[in-house]
Amino acid sequence: MTLVLLACLFVTFGALVYVFYLPGQLYLGEPKTRISYLRERREVVYDNLRDLNFEYNAGKFPEADYRAMKASLEEEAAAVLAEIAHLEAAAEGAAAGRKKGAGS
Numbered sequence: 001m002t003l004v005l006l007a008c009l010f011v012t013f014g015a016l017v018y019v020f021y022l023p024g025q026l027y028l029g030e031p032k033t034r035i036s037y038l039r040e041r042r043e044v045v046y047d048n049l050r051d052l053n054f055e056y057n058a059g060k061f062p063e064a065d066y067r068a069m070k071a072s073l074e075e076e077a078a079a080v081l082a083e084i085a086h087l088e089a090a091a092e093g094a095a096a097g098r099k100k101g102a103g104s
Contacts, residue, residue: 035091038084045077 052073056066 035084035087038080038087042077042080042084045073045080049073049077 049070052061052066052069055061061069
């Protein structure tokens with residue numbers, strides 16, 4: 001009986017170490033910028049629009065629901081595209097200002 005209990009404790013301890021052990025260094029990837037987040041969001045919205053159109057054509061959505069969901073996704077896409085354009089224009093303006101300042 002004590003041998004079984006000891007084996008259970010050993011397996012439990014091993015499982016806990018395996019689950020909760022953190023190595024010394026973690027690679028977290030590149031830090032996300034707002035523009036990269038927006039580009040990913042744009043792709044997600046476009047995918048959702050494609051899926052919505054496919055499911056509507058397959059007869060899974062009534063007309064009213066389809067129109068409402070499509071309008072909502074199109075509004076979100078427009079907002080994302082506007083913010084991307086704004087951030088890209090600001091980045092270009094800042095880059096031009098640095099070139100102008102370095103050239104003077």
